[in-house]
Amino acid sequence: MGLGPEGVVDEIKLAGRMDELTSFIVMDVLERAQALEAQGHSVVHLEVGEPDFDPPPPVVEAMRRAVCNGKTHYTHSLGIWPLREAIARRYLERYGVEVSPERVCITTGTSAAFLLIFGALLETGEAVAMSDPGYPCYPNFVRFVGGRPRPVPIAEADGFQLVPERLEAEDLAGVRMFVVSSPANPTGTITGRPTYEWILEKGYRLVSDEIYHELVYTGEKEFSGLAVSDEAIVVDGFSKRWAMTGCRLGWMVVPAGLVRAVNRLSQNLYISPPTPSQWGGLAALEQGSSHVECMRQEYGLRNRLLVEGLRRVGFSVAFPPQGAFYVFADVSRFCSDSFQFCMEMLHQAHVAATPGIDFGRNETSRYVRFAYTSSQEMIREGLSRLEKWLATRL
Ligand SMILES: Cc1ncc(COP(=O)(O)O)c(C=O)c1O
Structure with a gap:
């Protein structure tokens, strides 16, 4: 519905995909x-x-300096090189995994990363498995690009884990990928390594959403999907742990063979991630840990x-x-x-x-x-x- 010239509400015919x-x-x-x-x-x-917190002060200062110093133009569609390098270093320091900065793609929030990855990989009708309950935008991203969400029920009795024994019992015909968020929204559960290994051993593409990493309170250690396989796609971002939701900045690490496709999509869909935010992101990585x-x-x-x-x-x-x-x-x-x-x-x-x-x-x-x-x-x-x-x- 929209307002016509007389202020009368008009019916606007929406695309069929909006129904879902x-x-x-x-x-x-x-x-x-x-x-x-x-x-x-x-x-x-x-x-x-x-988060009810503001971004760390060095982030705010870096964004202020970026705006004052004319860093307000488009960047490379995959992001500024120092930020891609800093993210690659983070994988080595935090997870002991070597990643080339070439494989790091900066995005406008992790939301854009999901759109790019599903857009680049999913054929019409192919399914993406995900936990139910789970983050509500995943199924919508999948539907938007013509794919099919395949919810997999998880139980409180299993600590809301996607456990391999239960996965074995599911009919996963047509599933091409799994998206796993750990720690998870809405349950706060950390997924164990056997689940990731099961997904990869069965030949599914793993997309690991690590946006809540570091926000862990019970002494467990989360690990990166990249620690299980170099072929995993890892999605992460600045919104949660650095309290930078409005900066709209995220990233993904993809296999080398996918970089060019992601590059082509981001060039077309949003040209480049927000420039001042990228300088803020660099400050977050370099000075934000305390x-x-x-x-x-x-x-x-x-x-x-x-x-x-x-x-x-x-x-x-x-x-x-x-x-x-x-x-x-x-x-x-x-x-x-x-x-x-x-x-x-x-x-x-x-x-x-x-x-x-x-x-x-x-x-x-x-x-x-x-x-x-x-x-x-x-x-x-x-x-x-x-x-x-x-x-x-x-
Ligand atoms: C599991 C999960 N992934 C991704 C996002 C989206 O975050 P972003 O601000 O990076 O788009 C959210 C936001 O709530 C989330 O809970």
């Missing part, structure tokens, strides 16, 4: 929460997966506070999340439809959280995702509102 694209429910929750705030209510935000560690420690405290608090008010959290900044809590003691539950929680308790159905169809109406991207004070306030509100429901 689902909306991002978390954004609907956020918009409703903002409407309540506009009416003067205070809302505790536990819905959006966006800032990342401070944020990680704070998220760790919030993780414990929220898990304990959610259990106290009566929700079930069988496995405390190991990483990212989400708790996927079972609320089925209180409702059978977590979408309805979240709407009531928002309107009656003024606490915003995301219903499980945003993340798939596998028992997701039992779950709600709480993001700990708000301060400890706000989390305490949210928990206290929930405790009072739930007491009235039982």
Whole structure:
């Protein structure tokens, strides 16, 4: 629908592919929460997966200098060379993996990286396997390029892991690729090495989303898909651990034979990633680690506070999340439809959280995702509102 010259609403015929694209429910929750705030209510935000921190000061300074010094023009479509080199060094230092900077492609957020990779590799009708529940944009990227998402159910009893024994039992006909996010959104689970090995041994292309790496609180060590195979495609970015969501900067490491295809696509789709952000990204890699560690420690405290608090008010959290900044809590003691539950929680308790159905169809109406991207004070306030509100429901 759109507004015509007289302000009359016109029907606009959308392309057929739009029928399959689902909306991002978390954004609907956020918009409703903002409407309540506009009416003067205070809302505790536990819905959006966006860090509440600002980027590290050296990043802000590097972007300021870039803008002041005329670094505001297009760059190479695969990004500035010093940033590609710095990312290659990170793989050696952090994961012990040697990667040529030629294979590092800078993108406008990891979102663009997924579009490029699925666009470059998927034939119409080919399937991409992914966990259900999982990050809701993956299936939409796949559909957008004519592919077919193949959700694979994961169970809380398995710690929300995509475990090889269960994968063996799935009919994966037509699947060409697997996308695995670890630590995962919405469960915070770290995927174990056997899963990656199973995917590669069976001959599937592995796309490893590592955007939540370093945001780990339980002592486990995440490892890179590249540590399992040089043929893995690794997607990562600056949004989460460096709190640079609005800078729209990500990267991927691809096999040498894919670089030119990614290059051709990025030239056409967006020409080059944002230039000042790329200089900020370089500063993040070179001077950002102590800032990342401070944020990680704070998220760790919030993780414990929220898990304990959610259990106290009566929700079930069988496995405390190991990483990212989400708790996927079972609320089925209180409702059978977590979408309805979240709407009531928002309107009656003024606490915003995301219903499980945003993340798939596998028992997701039992779950709600709480993001700990708000301060400890706000989390305490949210928990206290929930405790009072739930007491009235039982
Ligand atoms: C698992 C996962 N991958 C990718 C993204 C997208 O991040 P970006 O800001 O780099 O596009 C998100 C954002 O929430 C995410 O949760």
